[in-house]
Structure formats: C-alpha cells, structure tokens
Amino acid sequence: MEQSVVNISQAAQDYLVKLLEKEESGCGVRIFVAEPGTPNAETCIAYCREGEQHQGDLPFHYDGFTVWYDERSIPFLENAEVDFREDRMGGQITVRAPNSRVPQVGPDAPIEDRINYVLYSEINPNLAAHGGIVSLVEVVDDNVAVLLFGGGCQGCAAVDITLKQGVESTLLARVPDLTGIKDATDHSITTNAYY
Amino acid sequence: MTGRIPQLSIRTTNPLFLPYGLLGVLLLFFVVAGWTQTEKLESVSLDPEKENDLVVIPAPEEASKSTYELDDFEIEIESKDERVKYEAREKGTIDEPIVHWEVDSDEPVHLVFDTKQKKFQRLTNKVRVVLNDYTQLESLIEETDAESGKAYPKLGYAVLELPAEKHPATFTKAVEKRAEVESAFVIVERPPEVPH
Numbered sequence: 001m002e003q004s005v006v007n008i009s010q011a012a013q014d015y016l017v018k019l020l021e022k023e024e025s026g027c028g029v030r031i032f033v034a035e036p037g038t039p040n041a042e043t044c045i046a047y048c049r050e051g052e053q054h055q056g057d058l059p060f061h062y063d064g065f066t067v068w069y070d071e072r073s074i075p076f077l078e079n080a081e082v083d084f085r086e087d088r089m090g091g092q093i094t095v096r097a098p099n100s101r102v103p104q105v106g107p108d109a110p111i112e113d114r115i116n117y118v119l120y121s122e123i124n125p126n127l128a129a130h131g132g133i134v135s136l137v138e139v140v141d142d143n144v145a146v147l148l149f150g151g152g153c154q155g156c157a158a159v160d161i162t163l164k165q166g167v168e169s170t171l172l173a174r175v176p177d178l179t180g181i182k183d184a185t186d187h188s189i190t191t192n193a194y195y
Numbered sequence: 196m197t198g199r200i201p202q203l204s205i206r207t208t209n210p211l212f213l214p215y216g217l218l219g220v221l222l223l224f225f226v227v228a229g230w231t232q233t234e235k236l237e238s239v240s241l242d243p244e245k246e247n248d249l250v251v252i253p254a255p256e257e258a259s260k261s262t263y264e265l266d267d268f269e270i271e272i273e274s275k276d277e278r279v280k281y282e283a284r285e286k287g288t289i290d291e292p293i294v295h296w297e298v299d300s301d302e303p304v305h306l307v308f309d310t311k312q313k314k315f316q317r318l319t320n321k322v323r324v325v326l327n328d329y330t331q332l333e334s335l336i337e338e339t340d341a342e343s344g345k346a347y348p349k350l351g352y353a354v355l356e357l358p359a360e361k362h363p364a365t366f367t368k369a370v371e372k373r374a375e376v377e378s379a380f381v382i383v384e385r386p387p388e389v390p391h
Contacts, residue, residue, distance in 0.1 A: 005349050055319070055385045059242065060350050074347070 004060045005069050005077050006031055011084040012093060017064040026050040030057065032070035033077065033100045038116050040135070043080065043097040072112070075104045111177060112136060115145055118174045123167055127153060131192065134167060137184050144180040145171065155190030159183070236263055236270075239307065239364040240380050249307040249381070251364040252315070255279050255299065270308060274299055281315055283308055305362050307383070317384040318363045323352045324370060325377040339370055 008016070020027050030048035035041050048068050053059075057068040069077070080097035103117040115136050124133055132153030137146040147167065153159055168181045237251045250265060255274055263270045271282045283293040295315035297304050305318040320342075326332065329346040332353050336344045340361070346353040357366055367379035 003349055005347075051386070053385060056321075058347060058350055058354070069350070 004062075004067065005074055006067070006080040006082055006097075008062070008067070008082045009084065011086075012082045013062055013064070015084040015091065015093065016062075020047075020065050023047060024049060028059075028066035028068060030054075030068040030070065031073070031077065031082075033073040033097065035116070035135075036073055036076040036100060037103040037105075037113050038120050038135075039101055041076065041097075041100040043077070043095045043100050045082065045093065045095065072110055075109075076100045076102070111139055111143060111175065114175050115139070115171060115178065118171055122174070123170055126166065127151075127162070130156075132156070132162075140182075142180075143178050144182055145178055146182045146184050149183065149185040149187075151192055154185055154192060155187045157195040159185070159187060236265065237364065237368070239367060240378075241383060242380060248310040249316075249364075249383075250310060251362075252281060252306040252308055254303065254305075265308075265310065268308070268310060281306065281308075283313070283315070285313070303360050303362075305364065307364070307381070309383075319382045319384050320357045320359055320361070320363065321382050322355050322357065322363050322367050322370075323380045323382060324355055324367075325352045325379070326375055327377055328375055329353060331375045335370075335373070335375060339366070339373075341366075 016029060020029070027047055027049045030046050030053065031044070032046075033041055033043050048066075053068045054070065056071040058071055058074070060067045060069065076099055077097060078099045080095070080099070083094045083096075084091055085094055103121070104113050105117045119134060119136060127133055130152040132149065132151045134147050134149050134153060137148050139145050147163075149156075149159060149163075153162060156162070163181065163183055171181060172178055236253070239249050239251055241249055250270075252270065252272070255272055261272050263272075267286055269284045269286060271280075271284075273280045273282070277299045279297045279299050281295040281297070285293075293313055293315065295306070297306070305320075306315055307318060308315050324335070324344075326335070326346075329348050332344055332346050335341070336355065339355075340358070341355040342358050344353055344355040357363060363381045367381055370376050370379050
C-alpha cells in the first residue's frame with residue numbers, strides 16, 4: 001500500500017470523511033503550499049469539488065475521499081503530517097509541514113522556486129535595510145518574472161534604480177533562464193516609501 | 196406524343212415495378228446503416244477508482260467515416276471552414292446534442308467523449324503509469340519514446356510526458372502490455388482557470 005505524500009492520520013481521515021459527506025458527491029480535498037520555499041509558505045487544505053482540480057494535480061485515493069496534491073508543492077510537503085485533535089470545541093485539523101519553507105533549488109527545481117530562493121536569500125536581506133521587501137507574483141510567458149514590492153520600496157522614488165540595478169541584475173545573473181522582470185506594484189501609494 | 200405520357204406514368208406507378216424500387220431503397224438503407232454502425236470505438240481509463248467511460252474520438256484525418264454509433268450515443272465528426280465540429284447525440288432523448296469545436300490545425304488534438312459526464316474532453320500529453328518497479332522508469336521512458344517522466348512512488352504511480360504527436364490513449368494501451376507496467380491512465384485537460 002502506498003503511503004501518500006502527506007501522512008494523514010486515521011483520526012484526520014475519519015474527520016475528513018465526515019466533513020466531505022456533507023458536500024456534493026465526488027468532493028475531495030486539495031493540499032498545496034502557498035508561496036512554497038519562502039518564509040511566507042503556508043500549507044493549505046481546501047475542498048476540491050469535481051472539476052476544481054488544477055492542471056497537473058496528482059490524486060491519491062483514501063477510503064472515502066480523494067486528496068489532490070499540487071504537483072509543484074510535493075517536494076515541500078515531504079514529511080508533512082495532517083492530524084485531528086479533539087477539544088472542548090469539537091476539534092480541529094492540524095497541519096505540520098516542516099519542509100514547506102525550506103527552499104528546493106536543485107537543477108530540476110521550477111523557475112519560481114529558484115527565483116524565490118534568490119529573492120529571500122540575497123535580495124530581501126539587502127532591501128530590509130530600507131524596510132523594503134520584494135516577492136514573486138508569478139512567472140508569465142517566456143520566463144518573465146512579475147514582482148511586487150512592499151514596505152519601504154512601495155512608492156519609493158528610487159525604486160527604478162533598485163529594480164534595474166539591484167533586483168533585475170541579481171536575478172538575471174542567478175537564474176539564467178529568466179528573461180526579464182516586470183513590476184506589478186502600485187507605486188502611487190507612498191505611505192511607507194523610503195524616499 | 197399522347198401515347199408516350201401514359202407509358203411513362205405507367206412505368207413509375209405500375210405496382211409490378213414497386214417491389215424492385217422498394218428493394219433498391221432497402222438495400223441502400225442497409226448499406227448506409229452498416230457503414231455507420233459497425234466500427235467500435237476504443238475506450239480508455241482515467242482513474243482506477245472511477246468508472247469513467249471515456250471513448251477515444253479519432254482525429255478527423257484518421258476517421259474512416261464521419262458518424263460513429265456507441266451504445267447510447269451517436270457521434271458525428273464534421274470539418275467546417277477550418278474548424279472541426281464534434282457532435283454527440285444521446286439515443287432515445289430529444290435533448291440538444293453535445294457539441295464541441297476544435298480549430299483544424301496541424302497541432303494534434305486528442306479527444307475523448309465521456310459518456311458518464313456527457314462531454315467531450317481533451318487529453319493532456321501526460322499519462323499516469325503504475326509500475327511494479329520504479330527503478331525501471333528511465334528505461335521505460337527510453338524504450339517507449341516518452342519525452343520525460345517522474346516517479347511518485349508514495350502516490351503509487353509515475354507521470355510520463357509524451358511528445359505532442361503521440362496519442363495518449365494508444366500509448367496507455369501499448370504500455371500496459373509491458374511486464375513492468377501494471378496499469379496506465381490518461382489525464383484529461385482541466386478547463387482554463389478564470390480569474391475571480
């Protein structure tokens with residue numbers, strides 16, 4: 001018997017079966033890590049009705065329900081555990097994913113993970129001196145990274161220099177298959193701007 | 196002149212000739228009916244846990260005829276102005292036919308018809324393969340001319356990526372005959388996500 005990617009305890013399985021019985025037939029759960037490999041990583045379990053699976057999601061069938069794993073999240077779900085703890089309020093599902101924030105930057109890693117690794121290990125520590133932070137929104141066609149600046153960088157008068165000379169040059173040097181950078185930040189908001 | 200007209204009218208309405216006319220019409224009907232109902236379309240599996248009935252739809256250029264009869268459906272394939280129309284009618288109902296359009300291009304499109312969900316679906320160029328030994332994945336990729344593959348032993352399968360021209364349904368049927376393969380399943384395309 002396979003053991004699935006995430007170890008879902010029997011108590012958690014029983015609880016999920018009960019929950020899903022109330023939903024429409026064929027409803028399962030989807031497990032994914034939002035912003036994997038970054039300090040903001042969050043492991044999520046969501047209802048997944050028939051047809052709501054994402055392209056590339058990988059199924060695993062338990063007795064009574066199906067778990068759909070986000071393919072990209074699988075390395076970050078290594079050693080993850082889902083449990084159910086009863087308490088006076090009824091109980092709650094607990095998720096432990098010790099590797100969700102650990103960067104996975106092997107040669108086969110998706111470009112998003114390699115960009116995030118450079119952002120969080122090199123670029124953000126430097127921007128932090130000005131109270132700034134930059135995060136990856138998405139990678140669009142032709143490997144162009146769309147970035148979002150926050151903190152002291154949002155609305156900063158020097159953001160173009162930061163973007164061109166700091167962020168873009170570092171990212172293009174570290175991630176060779178990256179072709180360009182776009183800034184999706186609304187810089188009209190200057191509340192926290194450094195300059 | 197006057198003698199010819201009655202002769203003609205006698206020829207078309209004479210009851211002696213009627214059985215030959217009817218026979219001809221019946222013969223033509225059987226020939227046409229036989230042409231459109233005999234070929235059986237291949238079915239393919241989506242998931243070991245689900246009873247999906249996916250019927251493989253031939254590509255327009257491979258279709259030997261334009262109408263296919265299934266147990267409960269009749270499927271028509273028709274090329275129209277650089278587009279291909281696929282139409283499924285459920286037998287014994289007066290429901291609107293299920294229609295699916297594709298642009299007629301050189302890019303291969305691999306379609307199935309889901310008789311349970313009553314819809315046409317595109318197949319991705321990926322298949323899931325259950326192996327009895329995942330160390331054989333590399334040799335399987337090489338010998339089957341798959342493009343690449345990744346094993347997920349914890350999930351109990353590997354995912355193989357196929358070249359665009361390879362039909363995933365044909366591939367799964369062929370690969371299932373190999374000793375190291377326990378079963379193989381196609382993967383359908385998900386509809387594109389619409390931003391909220």
